[in-house]
Amino acid sequence: MSTPLNNTTPEPRRAEYASREGEIVIRPHEYDGIQEYDQMLPNWWLAIFFATLLFFPLLWIGYYQLGFMKSDEEKINSQMALIEKAKSKALDEMLAKLDDDALINQWAKDPAAVANGKETYLANCSACHAQDRSAKMVLAGGQSIPLPGLPLNDGQWKYGASALRQFQLINDGTPADNPGHNGARMEAWGQKMPPLKIVEVVAYLISENTKDFVVSTGDAPANP
Ligand code: HEC
Numbered sequence: 001m002s003t004p005l006n007n008t009t010p011e012p013r014r015a016e017y018a019s020r021e022g023e024i025v026i027r028p029h030e031y032d033g034i035q036e037y038d039q040m041l042p043n044w045w046l047a048i049f050f051a052t053l054l055f056f057p058l059l060w061i062g063y064y065q066l067g068f069m070k071s072d073e074e075k076i077n078s079q080m081a082l083i084e085k086a087k088s089k090a091l092d093e094m095l096a097k098l099d100d101d102a103l104i105n106q107w108a109k110d111p112a113a114v115a116n117g118k119e120t121y122l123a124n125c126s127a128c129h130a131q132d133r134s135a136k137m138v139l140a141g142g143q144s145i146p147l148p149g150l151p152l153n154d155g156q157w158k159y160g161a162s163a164l165r166q167f168q169l170i171n172d173g174t175p176a177d178n179p180g181h182n183g184a185r186m187e188a189w190g191q192k193m194p195p196l197k198i199v200e201v202v203a204y205l206i207s208e209n210t211k212d213f214v215v216s217t218g219d220a221p222a223n224p
Contacts, residue, residue, distance in 0.1 A: 012037075087194075091171070094195035101215045103163035107203035108213070117204030120197050124189070125149075133208065148184050152205055161212045167202050171195070 018025040018040040027036040041049075062068040070078070107113050122131060128149030129135050135151040136144040150158060158181070159169055173188035174180060189198060206213045 087190075091190065091195045094199060098164060098167065098199065100163045100213070103167065103199070103202055104206055104213050104215055107199055108163075108206035108210070110203065113200045113203045114207045116197075117200035117202070117207075120193070120201045121204055124193070125201070128186075133205075148182070149186070150181050153208065155209070155212055157212065163202060163206055163213050166205060167198060170198050170201060 012024040012026045014028055015025045016027065016038070018038045021040045021042065023040060025038045027038055029036065121129075128147050129152050130137060130147055130149075133152040134154075135147045135149045137147055138144045150156075157166075159165055159174070169186070171188065171190035174186040176185070178185070180186075
């Protein structure tokens with residue numbers, strides 16, 4: 001049953017759809033006395049609605065079919081590749097100007113580099129090589145227990161007393177084909193710190209072992 005809202009309101013027009021803004025239309029159907037209004041939606045609303053409808057196919061085609069946009073994983077991978085490239089460039093640049101002579105006669109004699117290297121050593125290396133580089137921890141009773149690393153103050157250099165070799169060992173980790181000290185190998189610190197920090201730590205180690213590291217014309221003297 002359809003009744004106007006009040007006596008003065010004209011009966012709304014009956015039609016399928018409203019065609020003008022502000023026009024009030026009652027749809028022709030009526031079920032159990034329930035009628036349905038149709039009113040034109042404002043154009044700003046329709047514009048947003050159709051824009052969202054259009055957005056999805058465009059996104060789907062661009063993203064999945066044409067590959068215009070990158071997935072998060074691809075973005076991360078390309079950023080990681082850039083970081084790796086920058087790292088290996090920094091390493092190449094450092095290696096280009098690094099040799100035993102530069103390490104022993106420049107870096108290890110530069111007090112600022114040695115001080116930075118000591119700081120890096122105490123923060124990262126002393127857990128396994130000890131603060132005094134003895135690779136031992138002295139307990140309260142005076143008893144000492146060995147730490148996992150090799151001593152770096154005993155004049156023995158397992159992989160040769162070459163300054164550049166120490167840089168490589170610390171940067172790349174100890175060789176994978178060597179069983180390691182008590183079965184333990186050392187990780188590649190180049191993954192965790194830039195070449196400059198490693199050079200400084202080597203400078204510090206050389207400055208504490210000046211007898212062991214000498215610039216040689218041929219092969220560096222290797223310890224047994
Ligand atoms: C988790 C323990 C650990 C930490 C931390 C560690 N090392 Fe080592 N390091 C070792 C082990 C184990 C070896 C011996 C590996 C082998 O025998 O091949 C070693 C070997 C070395 C060697 C070679 C010594 C030699 O006689 O030839 C140097 C140099 C060295 N480490 C320097 C460093 C520096 C510098 C750091 C800090 C940036 C560091 N280590 C941090 C465990 C560690």
